[in-house]
Amino acid sequence: MELATTLQGQTVQNRVREVGINPDHWYPVAWADQLQPGTVQPVQIWQQAIALYRDQQGNLNALEDACPHKGIALHQGKVEGPHLACPYHGWQFNSEGECVHIPYFPPEQKLPCAKARSYPVQEQYGIVWVFPGNRDLADQTTLPEVPEYGNPEFFMVRIPGHFQAHFSICNENTMDVFHGYLHQELQGWFDPVLLSLKQTENTVKADYQVSYAGIMTKFLGLSKENEGVTTRVVSVHYRYPHYHSTMEGVSSLHLMRSPVGPTETRSFSLMFLKLPIPSWLLRRASQLGLEKLILDKLFMKFLLQDVEMMESEQRTYSANPDRQYVEVNPAILALQRVIVGQYVKFMQQSRESDSQNNGNQITPLPVADRVAAK
Structure with a gap:
């Protein structure tokens, strides 16, 4: 379903901060090489x-x-x-x-x-995955596709994330390309424009136009020296419960989300870069520790700024869950609908299964779940 890209204020439904997950998916839990x-x-x-x-x-x-x-x-x-x-x-x-x-x-x-x-447990893309839901559905449920994995044309950087915040807050941060203002001291992106937006029952896809300038554009091969501002399209694709985003002709990010609890979330991300250097040098650079250098000197600086914002948002919400908020990005609102919808769908299926197993006697939902399912 194609949605309007107009930015206008709407009141956020706080129940998105209370919902649980749909467990009938594969979730990442560890880097495979850390479990010997x-x-x-x-x-x-x-x-x-x-x-x-x-x-x-x-x-x-x-x-x-x-x-x-x-x-x-x-x-x-x-x-x-x-x-x-x-x-x-x-x-x-x-x-x-x-x-x-x-x-x-x-x-x-x-x-x-x-x-x-x-x-059910499996290892793929250097990540260990667990299926916490109905094990009968595990074989029918696919992992996210990561076609760049193992491709020598890309340089891969593993990015771990750990946040003291509800997974909806973390997901909104990933969908929200309008927060480039936060990263301006790191020469992040600016002048974002939402170009297109689509939503289905379990997906949201948003295309943004963004601009870059400075040393980072040259490192990533976005522009040549003295070329000034470079404009690219960033596509953010959320397929519950994980993300894939791309920057036109430069990078591909696969972000696997792992909700730990109501106020704690982890992520296991694989960033693939097309660096402007020969493939043989890429392999050599990997052996010499370029991945850690890029992670520490570039991506973690951006991520830590995001962590501070997400955890601040969670603390404020926890202190007053009745506080009203206004959102202007329709991509965020679409994302919230998918997150709530997936949880409500799971709870309804669980109740139907319970009623069949208990002689059609429907077991009342716990208070928190009744609030979330309204």
């Missing part, structure tokens, strides 16, 4: 605590981070071959969460029926 064989790492997806571990053969597994015996956090345990052992009594659980060994049980004694929830 035989190690365990605690992760969390929207208040679901998960013990993520790689067994001695390199296989990934994800279990609920609570031993079904005493509730001890399983991430504090250790990997025993293909199994994860609880640190308290040494009970071992397989990849399906089933108890397969208790060290003080005689070999012939039957094991108790104790099982931790297991989650």
Whole structure:
């Protein structure tokens, strides 16, 4: 659906700051190279605590981070071959969460029926992904496509993000190209114009025209020396719950969002740059640590300014959830509709499933969910 690009004030519906996620998607939880064989790492997806571990053969597994015996956090345990052992009594659980060994049980004694929830997990693009929703839907749900991954024509920079803010606030920051004013000291973009805007049930696509000048334009090959201001089209495409944005002929950013809880969000981003240097030099530059240099000296400076704004926004909202706000960017309003709509859709499906399982008796929603679903 094509939407108008006119900038005009509308009152923001604060319920977007209260909604949860639609869990029936793949969410990133860790960089793959940070989880070595035989190690365990605690992760969390929207208040679901998960013990993520790689067994001695390199296989990934994800279990609920609570031993079904005493509730001890399983991430504090250790990997025993293909199994994860609880640190308290040494009970071992397989990849399906089933108890397969208790060290003080005689070999012939039957094991108790104790099982931790297991989650579908996979590794792609150097990222570990977990599916926190209905596991029957995991095989039907695709990961975001990252066609640039492994392409020698692009230089890849991994950008980690951690924000003390609701994921809707973080998503709006990514969609909002009008905040270039914040980055003016870093020679960011200026004079943004919203050119086109489209929305579906689970996507928002916005095209902006932006201008650049200064040293950054020369580094990225946007302009030649003494050329002055350069204008480019930036396309921002949100496909719930992740992003892909491009700068015309220069870069491609895949931003994978990981909502941790109501006021905490992480992101795992892959930035692909077409730098004006030969491919053989790109490979050499990667070996010499150019990725870390670009991350530290360029992208993190922009990101830290954004973090300060997003966390300030969250603190103000938390202090007074009834405060009214005005938004003028129709792309932000479209994004809010998708975020709320996806959560409402999931809650309705959950209620229908519960009613079928409970003899058509509909279980009332918790108070926070009733507010979000209004």
